[in-house]
Amino acid sequence: MRGLIWFRRDLRTLDNTALIEAIRAVSDSQNNEQGLLALFIVTPAQWKEHCLSPMQADLIRQRLLTLTTELKALNISLAVETVDSFRDCPSLITELCQRFDIERVFANAEYELNETSRDALVEEALAEHDIPFTLCSDKCVFMPGSLLNKQGSYFKVFTPFKKTWLQNFSVEQSVVYKPNLLDFNALYDPEFEYNGILDYPTVDSVQWHDNTKDVITELRRFAIERAPDYQQDRDFPALDGTSQLSPYLAIGMLSVRQCIARLLNGRHPEQLNEGEQTWLSELIWREFYQHLIYFEPKLCKGRAFVPWSENICWQGENAHLEKWQKGETGYPIVDAAMKQLNQTGWMHNRLRMVVASFLTKDLLLDWHDGEAYFMSKLVDGDFAANNGGWQWSASTGCDAQPYFRIFNPIAQGQRFDPDGSFVKQWLPELQTVPTKYVHSPWLWADFPSLDYPDPIVEHKQQREQALQMYKDAKASGS
Ligand SMILES: Cc1cc2nc3c(=O)[nH]c(=O)nc-3n(C[C@H](O)[C@H](O)[C@H](O)COP(=O)(O)OP(=O)(O)OC[C@H]3O[C@@H](n4cnc5c(N)ncnc54)[C@H](O)[C@@H]3O)c2cc1C
Numbered sequence: 367m368r369g370l371i372w373f374r375r376d377l378r379t380l381d382n383t384a385l386i387e388a389i390r391a392v393s394d395s396q397n398n399e400q401g402l403l404a405l406f407i408v409t410p411a412q413w414k415e416h417c418l419s420p421m422q423a424d425l426i427r428q429r430l431l432t433l434t435t436e437l438k439a440l441n442i443s444l445a446v447e448t449v450d451s452f453r454d455c456p457s458l459i460t461e462l463c464q465r466f467d468i469e470r471v472f473a474n475a476e477y478e479l480n481e482t483s484r485d486a487l488v489e490e491a492l493a494e495h496d497i498p499f500t501l502c503s504d505k506c507v508f509m510p511g512s513l514l515n516k517q518g519s520y521f522k523v524f525t526p527f528k529k530t531w532l533q534n535f536s537v538e539q540s541v542v543y544k545p546n547l548l549d550f551n552a553l554y555d556p557e558f559e560y561n562g563i564l565d566y567p568t569v570d571s572v573q574w575h576d577n578t579k580d581v582i583t584e585l586r587r588f589a590i591e592r593a594p595d596y597q598q599d600r601d602f603p604a605l606d607g608t609s610q611l612s613p614y615l616a617i618g619m620l621s622v623r624q625c626i627a628r629l630l631n632g633r634h635p636e637q638l639n640e641g642e643q644t645w646l647s648e649l650i651w652r653e654f655y656q657h658l659i660y661f662e663p664k665l666c667k668g669r670a671f672v673p674w675s676e677n678i679c680w681q682g683e684n685a686h687l688e689k690w691q692k693g694e695t696g697y698p699i700v701d702a703a704m705k706q707l708n709q710t711g712w713m714h715n716r717l718r719m720v721v722a723s724f725l726t727k728d729l730l731l732d733w734h735d736g737e738a739y740f741m742s743k744l745v746d747g748d749f750a751a752n753n754g755g756w757q758w759s760a761s762t763g764c765d766a767q768p769y770f771r772i773f774n775p776i777a778q779g780q781r782f783d784p785d786g787s788f789v790k791q792w793l794p795e796l797q798t799v800p801t802k803y804v805h806s807p808w809l810w811a812d813f814p815s816l817d818y819p820d821p822i823v824e825h826k827q828q829r830e831q832a833l834q835m836y837k838d839a840k841a842s843g844s
Pocket residue numbers: 600608609610611612613615616648649651652653655713714715716718719722740744746747748749751752753754755756759
Protein backbone atom coordinates (compact mmCIF):
# COMPACT_ATOMS: atom_id res chain seq x y z
CA MET A 367 0.00 0.00 0.00
CA ARG A 368 1.06 3.56 -0.64
CA GLY A 369 0.12 6.18 1.91
CA LEU A 370 0.27 9.94 2.33
CA ILE A 371 1.09 11.56 5.66
CA TRP A 372 -0.06 15.17 5.72
CA PHE A 373 1.86 17.32 8.21
CA ARG A 374 0.21 20.45 9.58
CA ARG A 375 0.96 21.86 13.06
CA ASP A 376 2.66 18.63 14.08
CA LEU A 377 6.10 19.12 12.56
CA ARG A 378 7.89 16.23 14.23
CA THR A 379 8.75 12.61 13.59
CA LEU A 380 8.96 11.60 17.26
CA ASP A 381 5.65 10.79 18.94
CA ASN A 382 3.56 11.84 15.96
CA THR A 383 0.39 9.73 16.12
CA ALA A 384 -0.59 10.05 12.45
CA LEU A 385 2.94 9.31 11.24
CA ILE A 386 3.18 6.21 13.44
CA GLU A 387 -0.26 5.06 12.31
CA ALA A 388 0.66 5.64 8.64
CA ILE A 389 3.93 3.70 8.94
CA ARG A 390 2.12 0.84 10.69
CA ALA A 391 -0.63 0.70 8.06
CA VAL A 392 1.82 0.76 5.16
CA SER A 393 4.15 -1.81 6.75
CA ASP A 394 1.23 -4.13 7.55
CA SER A 395 -0.14 -3.99 4.03
CA GLN A 396 0.39 -7.12 1.99
CA ASN A 397 1.28 -5.82 -1.47
CA ASN A 398 4.76 -4.99 -2.77
CA GLU A 399 3.90 -1.44 -3.70
CA GLN A 400 4.73 -0.04 -0.29
CA GLY A 401 5.64 3.59 0.23
CA LEU A 402 4.84 6.69 2.22
CA LEU A 403 4.95 10.25 0.96
CA ALA A 404 4.92 13.17 3.39
CA LEU A 405 3.25 16.46 2.53
CA PHE A 406 3.17 19.98 3.94
CA ILE A 407 0.94 22.59 2.32
CA VAL A 408 1.85 26.27 2.44
CA THR A 409 -1.34 28.39 2.22
CA PRO A 410 -0.25 32.06 2.05
CA ALA A 411 -3.71 33.64 1.69
CA GLN A 412 -5.06 31.54 4.55
CA TRP A 413 -2.06 32.34 6.71
CA LYS A 414 -2.57 36.03 6.04
CA GLU A 415 -6.23 35.76 7.00
CA HIS A 416 -5.15 34.01 10.23
CA CYS A 417 -2.53 36.77 10.86
CA LEU A 418 0.26 34.16 10.98
CA SER A 419 3.34 36.02 12.16
CA PRO A 420 6.35 36.27 9.83
CA MET A 421 8.51 34.92 12.66
CA GLN A 422 6.39 31.81 13.07
CA ALA A 423 6.40 31.42 9.28
CA ASP A 424 10.19 31.52 9.41
CA LEU A 425 10.33 28.93 12.18
CA ILE A 426 8.05 26.70 10.08
CA ARG A 427 10.29 27.30 7.04
CA GLN A 428 13.42 26.31 8.95
CA ARG A 429 11.71 23.40 10.59
CA LEU A 430 10.59 22.01 7.23
CA LEU A 431 14.25 21.78 6.25
CA THR A 432 15.24 19.80 9.36
CA LEU A 433 12.07 17.72 9.14
CA THR A 434 13.04 16.77 5.57
CA THR A 435 16.29 15.31 6.91
CA GLU A 436 14.57 13.49 9.78
CA LEU A 437 12.02 11.99 7.39
CA LYS A 438 14.72 10.98 4.92
CA ALA A 439 16.27 8.86 7.66
CA LEU A 440 12.94 7.02 7.79
CA ASN A 441 12.86 6.58 3.98
CA ILE A 442 10.10 9.14 3.62
CA SER A 443 10.42 12.18 1.40
CA LEU A 444 8.62 15.43 2.18
CA ALA A 445 6.80 17.35 -0.52
CA VAL A 446 6.19 21.03 0.25
CA GLU A 447 3.43 22.40 -1.96
CA THR A 448 1.93 25.89 -2.11
CA VAL A 449 -1.70 26.74 -2.80
CA ASP A 450 -3.51 29.92 -1.85
CA SER A 451 -5.93 28.77 0.80
CA PHE A 452 -7.49 25.78 2.54
CA ARG A 453 -10.13 25.69 -0.21
CA ASP A 454 -7.47 24.45 -2.62
CA CYS A 455 -6.32 21.55 -0.43
CA PRO A 456 -8.85 18.92 -1.58
CA SER A 457 -7.88 19.16 -5.26
CA LEU A 458 -4.15 19.26 -4.48
CA ILE A 459 -4.36 16.16 -2.30
CA THR A 460 -6.52 14.15 -4.67
CA GLU A 461 -4.18 15.00 -7.56
CA LEU A 462 -1.18 13.86 -5.54
CA CYS A 463 -2.94 10.65 -4.59
CA GLN A 464 -3.68 9.89 -8.22
CA ARG A 465 -0.16 10.71 -9.33
CA PHE A 466 1.45 8.41 -6.76
CA ASP A 467 -1.26 5.74 -6.59
CA ILE A 468 -1.88 6.55 -2.95
CA GLU A 469 -4.56 4.50 -1.24
CA ARG A 470 -4.77 6.09 2.21
CA VAL A 471 -4.20 9.54 3.70
CA PHE A 472 -3.29 10.21 7.34
CA ALA A 473 -3.17 13.39 9.41
CA ASN A 474 -3.57 14.58 12.99
CA ALA A 475 -6.84 16.34 13.83
CA GLU A 476 -6.96 20.10 14.35
CA TYR A 477 -9.87 21.75 16.12
CA GLU A 478 -10.19 25.28 14.71
CA LEU A 479 -13.26 25.87 12.53
CA ASN A 480 -11.47 26.60 9.24
CA GLU A 481 -9.26 23.58 9.79
CA THR A 482 -12.15 21.22 10.56
CA SER A 483 -14.05 22.53 7.50
CA ARG A 484 -10.95 21.99 5.34
CA ASP A 485 -10.61 18.43 6.59
CA ALA A 486 -14.26 17.69 5.94
CA LEU A 487 -13.84 18.86 2.32
CA VAL A 488 -10.67 16.80 1.89
CA GLU A 489 -12.41 13.73 3.27
CA GLU A 490 -15.31 14.24 0.85
CA ALA A 491 -13.00 14.70 -2.14
CA LEU A 492 -10.94 11.63 -1.25
CA ALA A 493 -14.07 9.54 -0.69
CA GLU A 494 -14.98 10.14 -4.35
CA HIS A 495 -11.82 8.22 -5.19
CA ASP A 496 -12.39 5.59 -2.49
CA ILE A 497 -9.40 6.84 -0.51
CA PRO A 498 -9.93 6.75 3.26
CA PHE A 499 -8.77 9.79 5.23
CA THR A 500 -7.69 8.89 8.79
CA LEU A 501 -7.61 11.72 11.32
CA CYS A 502 -5.73 10.85 14.51
CA SER A 503 -6.05 12.37 17.96
CA ASP A 504 -2.65 13.84 18.77
CA LYS A 505 -2.76 17.46 19.84
CA CYS A 506 -4.13 16.86 23.32
CA VAL A 507 -3.76 14.07 25.87
CA PHE A 508 -7.57 13.85 25.90
CA MET A 509 -9.27 14.57 22.61
CA PRO A 510 -12.21 17.00 22.74
CA GLY A 511 -15.34 15.13 23.74
CA SER A 512 -13.53 12.53 25.82
CA LEU A 513 -13.83 14.60 29.00
CA LEU A 514 -17.37 15.75 29.75
CA ASN A 515 -19.15 17.00 32.86
CA LYS A 516 -21.97 15.16 34.67
CA GLN A 517 -24.53 16.69 32.31
CA GLY A 518 -22.64 15.26 29.35
CA SER A 519 -21.53 18.66 28.18
CA TYR A 520 -18.08 20.18 27.79
CA PHE A 521 -16.51 21.93 30.79
CA LYS A 522 -17.01 25.68 31.05
CA VAL A 523 -14.89 26.04 34.18
CA PHE A 524 -11.21 25.16 34.31
CA THR A 525 -10.92 23.69 37.84
CA PRO A 526 -13.40 20.80 37.37
CA PHE A 527 -11.93 20.22 33.89
CA LYS A 528 -8.50 19.87 35.42
CA LYS A 529 -9.82 17.60 38.21
CA THR A 530 -11.46 15.29 35.67
CA TRP A 531 -8.38 15.41 33.46
CA LEU A 532 -6.19 14.29 36.38
CA GLN A 533 -8.67 11.60 37.50
CA ASN A 534 -8.73 10.07 34.03
CA PHE A 535 -5.04 10.41 33.33
CA SER A 536 -2.91 7.30 33.35
CA VAL A 537 0.84 7.29 32.89
CA GLU A 538 0.45 5.23 29.67
CA GLN A 539 -1.10 8.32 28.08
CA SER A 540 2.25 10.04 28.22
CA VAL A 541 4.17 7.23 26.57
CA VAL A 542 6.20 8.67 23.72
CA TYR A 543 6.31 6.57 20.55
CA LYS A 544 9.16 6.48 18.07
CA PRO A 545 8.44 5.81 14.41
CA ASN A 546 9.87 2.62 12.87
CA LEU A 547 12.11 2.80 9.85
CA LEU A 548 10.36 1.87 6.62
CA ASP A 549 12.39 -0.75 4.74
CA PHE A 550 11.39 0.31 1.27
CA ASN A 551 12.38 3.18 -1.01
CA ALA A 552 10.92 6.62 -0.58
CA LEU A 553 8.32 7.87 -3.03
CA TYR A 554 10.12 10.79 -4.52
CA ASP A 555 9.67 13.43 -7.17
CA PRO A 556 12.46 16.02 -7.63
CA GLU A 557 9.76 18.59 -8.43
CA PHE A 558 8.89 18.58 -4.73
CA GLU A 559 12.41 19.30 -3.52
CA TYR A 560 11.95 22.05 -0.92
CA ASN A 561 14.17 25.07 -1.52
CA GLY A 562 13.46 26.72 1.82
CA ILE A 563 11.63 29.64 0.22
CA LEU A 564 8.11 30.36 1.42
CA ASP A 565 5.69 32.50 -0.51
CA TYR A 566 5.03 34.44 2.70
CA PRO A 567 6.85 37.25 4.52
CA THR A 568 9.34 35.98 7.09
CA VAL A 569 11.28 37.52 9.96
CA ASP A 570 14.40 35.76 11.22
CA SER A 571 13.59 33.20 13.91
CA VAL A 572 17.23 32.31 14.52
CA GLN A 573 16.91 32.70 18.29
CA TRP A 574 14.54 29.71 18.31
CA HIS A 575 15.58 26.12 17.65
CA ASP A 576 14.66 24.31 14.46
CA ASN A 577 16.00 20.89 15.30
CA THR A 578 14.54 18.26 17.56
CA LYS A 579 17.69 17.56 19.54
CA ASP A 580 17.98 21.14 20.80
CA VAL A 581 14.28 21.34 21.67
CA ILE A 582 14.44 18.10 23.63
CA THR A 583 17.54 19.34 25.45
CA GLU A 584 15.60 22.50 26.41
CA LEU A 585 12.69 20.40 27.65
CA ARG A 586 14.94 18.14 29.68
CA ARG A 587 16.81 21.07 31.19
CA PHE A 588 13.59 22.83 32.12
CA ALA A 589 12.00 19.73 33.64
CA ILE A 590 15.03 18.99 35.79
CA GLU A 591 16.33 22.43 36.69
CA ARG A 592 13.41 24.87 36.61
CA ALA A 593 10.07 23.06 36.82
CA PRO A 594 10.52 22.33 40.55
CA ASP A 595 10.68 26.12 41.19
CA TYR A 596 8.06 27.04 38.58
CA GLN A 597 5.41 27.98 41.16
CA GLN A 598 7.56 30.68 42.77
CA ASP A 599 9.42 31.94 39.67
CA ARG A 600 6.87 31.86 36.89
CA ASP A 601 5.41 35.34 37.45
CA PHE A 602 8.67 37.26 37.35
CA PRO A 603 9.59 38.20 33.78
CA ALA A 604 13.20 39.00 34.66
CA LEU A 605 13.72 35.39 35.74
CA ASP A 606 14.07 32.42 33.45
CA GLY A 607 11.15 30.85 35.31
CA THR A 608 9.01 29.43 32.49
CA SER A 609 9.92 26.88 29.83
CA GLN A 610 9.71 29.04 26.68
CA LEU A 611 8.68 25.87 24.87
CA SER A 612 5.49 27.47 23.50
CA PRO A 613 6.82 28.04 19.94
CA TYR A 614 7.59 24.32 19.64
CA LEU A 615 4.23 23.25 21.04
CA ALA A 616 2.50 25.72 18.71
CA ILE A 617 4.00 24.28 15.51
CA GLY A 618 4.08 20.77 16.91
CA MET A 619 7.85 20.30 17.02
CA LEU A 620 7.08 18.98 20.48
CA SER A 621 4.07 16.99 21.65
CA VAL A 622 2.27 17.57 24.91
CA ARG A 623 2.96 13.92 25.77
CA GLN A 624 6.70 14.48 25.41
CA CYS A 625 6.41 17.39 27.87
CA ILE A 626 4.40 15.36 30.37
CA ALA A 627 6.56 12.25 30.05
CA ARG A 628 9.68 14.29 30.72
CA LEU A 629 8.06 16.09 33.65
CA LEU A 630 6.77 12.91 35.25
CA ASN A 631 9.92 10.92 34.60
CA GLY A 632 8.16 7.75 35.74
CA ARG A 633 6.13 9.41 38.52
CA HIS A 634 2.38 9.88 38.86
CA PRO A 635 1.10 13.50 38.83
CA GLU A 636 0.39 13.28 42.57
CA GLN A 637 4.07 12.71 43.20
CA LEU A 638 5.09 15.97 41.56
CA ASN A 639 6.09 18.88 43.78
CA GLU A 640 4.08 22.11 43.76
CA GLY A 641 6.11 23.75 41.00
CA GLU A 642 5.88 20.73 38.72
CA GLN A 643 2.14 20.38 39.36
CA THR A 644 1.63 24.01 38.43
CA TRP A 645 3.47 23.49 35.15
CA LEU A 646 1.26 20.48 34.42
CA SER A 647 -1.74 22.74 35.09
CA GLU A 648 -0.56 25.11 32.37
CA LEU A 649 -0.44 22.25 29.90
CA ILE A 650 -3.99 21.40 30.98
CA TRP A 651 -5.05 25.05 30.35
CA ARG A 652 -3.74 24.59 26.82
CA GLU A 653 -5.97 21.56 26.48
CA PHE A 654 -8.97 23.38 28.05
CA TYR A 655 -8.81 26.01 25.31
CA GLN A 656 -8.40 23.38 22.58
CA HIS A 657 -11.59 21.68 23.78
CA LEU A 658 -13.36 25.01 24.00
CA ILE A 659 -12.79 26.00 20.36
CA TYR A 660 -13.95 22.57 19.26
CA PHE A 661 -17.24 22.90 21.12
CA GLU A 662 -17.71 26.63 20.51
CA PRO A 663 -16.94 27.26 16.84
CA LYS A 664 -18.36 30.78 17.27
CA LEU A 665 -15.02 31.64 18.92
CA CYS A 666 -13.34 31.06 15.57
CA LYS A 667 -15.75 33.54 13.99
CA GLY A 668 -14.63 36.41 16.22
CA ARG A 669 -17.50 36.05 18.66
CA ALA A 670 -17.18 36.46 22.43
CA PHE A 671 -17.91 33.50 24.68
CA VAL A 672 -20.10 35.58 27.04
CA PRO A 673 -23.04 36.97 25.03
CA TRP A 674 -23.56 40.23 26.97
CA SER A 675 -19.95 41.19 26.42
CA GLU A 676 -20.68 41.57 22.71
CA ASN A 677 -22.57 44.76 23.65
CA ILE A 678 -19.48 46.52 24.96
CA CYS A 679 -19.05 49.91 23.28
CA TRP A 680 -15.28 50.24 23.14
CA GLN A 681 -14.64 53.92 23.75
CA GLY A 682 -10.88 54.15 23.30
CA GLU A 683 -8.96 56.32 20.84
CA ASN A 684 -7.66 54.54 17.74
CA ALA A 685 -4.38 56.46 17.96
CA HIS A 686 -3.68 54.69 21.25
CA LEU A 687 -3.64 51.30 19.53
CA GLU A 688 -0.45 52.20 17.70
CA LYS A 689 1.16 53.54 20.88
CA TRP A 690 0.33 50.25 22.61
CA GLN A 691 1.70 48.23 19.69
CA LYS A 692 4.96 50.18 19.64
CA GLY A 693 5.39 50.19 23.41
CA GLU A 694 4.96 53.95 23.79
CA THR A 695 2.20 54.18 26.38
CA GLY A 696 4.33 55.76 29.11
CA TYR A 697 3.72 52.77 31.42
CA PRO A 698 7.10 51.01 31.64
CA ILE A 699 5.87 47.47 32.31
CA VAL A 700 3.50 47.65 29.31
CA ASP A 701 6.09 49.23 27.03
CA ALA A 702 8.89 46.82 28.00
CA ALA A 703 6.56 43.87 27.39
CA MET A 704 5.57 45.14 23.94
CA LYS A 705 9.23 45.70 23.04
CA GLN A 706 9.97 42.12 24.10
CA LEU A 707 7.14 40.91 21.85
CA ASN A 708 8.18 43.06 18.89
CA GLN A 709 11.84 42.03 19.11
CA THR A 710 11.65 38.35 20.05
CA GLY A 711 8.18 37.17 19.01
CA TRP A 712 7.58 35.97 22.57
CA MET A 713 6.19 37.59 25.70
CA HIS A 714 6.12 36.37 29.28
CA ASN A 715 2.67 35.13 30.39
CA ARG A 716 2.32 37.62 33.28
CA LEU A 717 2.99 40.42 30.83
CA ARG A 718 0.54 39.07 28.25
CA MET A 719 -2.12 39.45 30.94
CA VAL A 720 -0.88 42.93 31.89
CA VAL A 721 -0.79 44.32 28.34
CA ALA A 722 -4.12 42.71 27.45
CA SER A 723 -5.77 44.21 30.52
CA PHE A 724 -4.17 47.56 29.68
CA LEU A 725 -5.45 47.54 26.09
CA THR A 726 -9.01 46.66 27.04
CA LYS A 727 -9.48 48.24 30.46
CA ASP A 728 -7.14 51.22 30.40
CA LEU A 729 -7.18 52.14 26.72
CA LEU A 730 -10.77 50.86 26.35
CA LEU A 731 -9.92 49.27 23.00
CA ASP A 732 -11.45 46.14 21.52
CA TRP A 733 -9.70 42.87 22.48
CA HIS A 734 -9.97 41.71 18.84
CA ASP A 735 -7.32 44.32 17.93
CA GLY A 736 -4.97 42.93 20.55
CA GLU A 737 -5.68 39.35 19.57
CA ALA A 738 -4.83 40.06 15.92
CA TYR A 739 -1.71 42.05 16.79
CA PHE A 740 -0.44 39.25 19.02
CA MET A 741 -0.96 36.67 16.26
CA SER A 742 0.87 38.89 13.80
CA LYS A 743 3.93 39.04 16.07
CA LEU A 744 4.03 35.89 18.22
CA VAL A 745 6.38 33.07 17.28
CA ASP A 746 4.15 30.84 19.44
CA GLY A 747 0.85 32.13 18.00
CA ASP A 748 -1.83 29.52 18.60
CA PHE A 749 -5.46 30.42 17.90
CA ALA A 750 -7.00 28.61 20.87
CA ALA A 751 -4.50 29.80 23.51
CA ASN A 752 -4.42 33.34 22.12
CA ASN A 753 -8.18 33.69 21.86
CA GLY A 754 -8.55 32.13 25.31
CA GLY A 755 -5.94 34.46 26.80
CA TRP A 756 -7.46 37.57 25.24
CA GLN A 757 -11.02 36.71 26.19
CA TRP A 758 -9.86 35.81 29.72
CA SER A 759 -8.15 39.19 30.09
CA ALA A 760 -11.01 41.15 28.51
CA SER A 761 -13.56 39.31 30.71
CA THR A 762 -15.52 38.20 27.66
CA GLY A 763 -14.38 34.57 27.80
CA CYS A 764 -15.07 31.18 29.31
CA ASP A 765 -14.04 31.10 32.99
CA ALA A 766 -12.54 34.55 32.46
CA GLN A 767 -11.53 36.97 35.15
CA PRO A 768 -14.46 39.14 36.30
CA TYR A 769 -14.75 42.46 34.47
CA PHE A 770 -14.19 44.45 37.66
CA ARG A 771 -10.74 42.93 38.12
CA ILE A 772 -8.52 45.48 36.48
CA PHE A 773 -4.74 45.28 36.71
CA ASN A 774 -3.00 48.41 37.89
CA PRO A 775 0.04 48.59 35.57
CA ILE A 776 2.14 50.37 38.18
CA ALA A 777 1.35 47.85 40.93
CA GLN A 778 1.89 44.93 38.54
CA GLY A 779 5.31 46.30 37.67
CA GLN A 780 6.25 46.86 41.31
CA ARG A 781 5.10 43.39 42.30
CA PHE A 782 6.53 41.32 39.47
CA ASP A 783 9.56 43.39 38.48
CA PRO A 784 10.44 44.84 41.89
CA ASP A 785 13.92 46.12 41.03
CA GLY A 786 12.91 47.18 37.52
CA SER A 787 15.50 44.94 35.87
CA PHE A 788 13.09 43.64 33.22
CA VAL A 789 11.90 47.14 32.39
CA LYS A 790 15.45 48.46 32.16
CA GLN A 791 16.49 45.59 29.89
CA TRP A 792 13.90 46.54 27.28
CA LEU A 793 13.77 50.29 27.91
CA PRO A 794 17.42 51.38 28.25
CA GLU A 795 16.23 54.99 28.34
CA LEU A 796 15.05 54.26 31.91
CA GLN A 797 18.47 52.98 33.04
CA THR A 798 19.14 55.93 35.34
CA VAL A 799 15.71 55.99 36.99
CA PRO A 800 15.87 55.08 40.71
CA THR A 801 14.08 51.81 41.58
CA LYS A 802 11.42 53.71 43.52
CA TYR A 803 10.23 55.43 40.34
CA VAL A 804 11.00 52.83 37.70
CA HIS A 805 7.33 51.87 37.25
CA SER A 806 6.07 55.46 37.51
CA PRO A 807 8.96 57.52 36.09
CA TRP A 808 6.82 60.63 35.61
CA LEU A 809 6.97 61.08 39.41
CA TRP A 810 10.75 61.37 39.36
CA ALA A 811 12.15 64.89 39.50
CA ASP A 812 14.50 64.22 36.56
CA PHE A 813 11.78 62.74 34.34
CA PRO A 814 11.85 65.67 31.88
CA SER A 815 15.46 64.79 31.02
CA LEU A 816 14.45 61.29 29.88
CA ASP A 817 13.57 60.35 26.34
CA TYR A 818 10.42 58.58 27.49
CA PRO A 819 6.75 59.55 26.98
CA ASP A 820 4.25 60.78 29.55
CA PRO A 821 1.50 58.23 30.31
CA ILE A 822 -1.05 58.42 27.49
CA VAL A 823 -3.95 57.84 29.91
CA GLU A 824 -4.48 58.10 33.64
CA HIS A 825 -5.05 54.65 35.12
CA LYS A 826 -7.52 55.58 37.90
CA GLN A 827 -9.73 57.59 35.58
CA GLN A 828 -9.71 54.90 32.87
CA ARG A 829 -10.52 52.23 35.44
CA GLU A 830 -13.75 54.03 36.39
CA GLN A 831 -14.67 54.46 32.73
CA ALA A 832 -13.98 50.79 32.03
CA LEU A 833 -16.18 49.69 34.91
CA GLN A 834 -19.02 51.82 33.57
CA MET A 835 -18.46 50.51 30.02
CA TYR A 836 -18.77 46.91 31.20
CA LYS A 837 -21.73 47.66 33.50
CA ASP A 838 -23.61 49.32 30.64
CA ALA A 839 -22.98 46.33 28.37
CA LYS A 840 -24.13 43.90 31.04
CA ALA A 841 -27.26 45.95 31.76
CA SER A 842 -28.23 45.95 28.09
CA GLY A 843 -28.45 42.14 28.28
CA SER A 844 -27.56 39.55 25.68
C1 LIG B 1 -3.44 37.56 26.06
C2 LIG B 1 -2.76 36.21 25.99
C3 LIG B 1 -2.41 35.69 24.76
C4 LIG B 1 -1.77 34.42 24.68
N1 LIG B 1 -1.44 33.91 23.44
C5 LIG B 1 -0.86 32.69 23.36
C6 LIG B 1 -0.53 32.11 22.11
O1 LIG B 1 -0.81 32.66 21.03
N2 LIG B 1 0.10 30.90 22.10
C7 LIG B 1 0.40 30.23 23.25
O2 LIG B 1 0.98 29.14 23.19
N3 LIG B 1 0.05 30.73 24.44
C8 LIG B 1 -0.55 31.94 24.54
N4 LIG B 1 -0.87 32.45 25.78
C9 LIG B 1 -0.65 31.63 26.98
C10 LIG B 1 0.71 31.82 27.67
O3 LIG B 1 0.97 33.16 27.88
C11 LIG B 1 1.86 31.20 26.88
O4 LIG B 1 1.56 29.87 26.54
C12 LIG B 1 3.15 31.18 27.69
O5 LIG B 1 3.50 32.47 28.09
C13 LIG B 1 4.26 30.56 26.88
O6 LIG B 1 5.47 30.58 27.57
P1 LIG B 1 6.13 29.25 28.10
O7 LIG B 1 6.28 28.28 27.01
O8 LIG B 1 7.35 29.67 28.85
O9 LIG B 1 5.02 28.73 29.09
P2 LIG B 1 5.11 27.77 30.35
O10 LIG B 1 4.72 28.58 31.52
O11 LIG B 1 6.38 27.04 30.42
O12 LIG B 1 3.91 26.74 30.08
C14 LIG B 1 4.09 25.54 29.33
C15 LIG B 1 3.16 25.47 28.16
O13 LIG B 1 1.81 25.43 28.60
C16 LIG B 1 0.99 26.13 27.68
N5 LIG B 1 0.36 27.25 28.38
C17 LIG B 1 0.88 27.95 29.41
N6 LIG B 1 0.01 28.88 29.84
C18 LIG B 1 -1.08 28.76 29.05
C19 LIG B 1 -2.32 29.43 29.01
N7 LIG B 1 -2.64 30.41 29.86
N8 LIG B 1 -3.21 29.07 28.05
C20 LIG B 1 -2.92 28.08 27.18
N9 LIG B 1 -1.77 27.40 27.19
C21 LIG B 1 -0.85 27.73 28.11
C22 LIG B 1 1.89 26.62 26.56
O14 LIG B 1 1.86 25.66 25.52
C23 LIG B 1 3.24 26.66 27.24
O15 LIG B 1 4.32 26.54 26.35
C24 LIG B 1 -1.50 33.70 25.88
C25 LIG B 1 -1.87 34.26 27.11
C26 LIG B 1 -2.48 35.50 27.16
C27 LIG B 1 -2.85 36.07 28.51
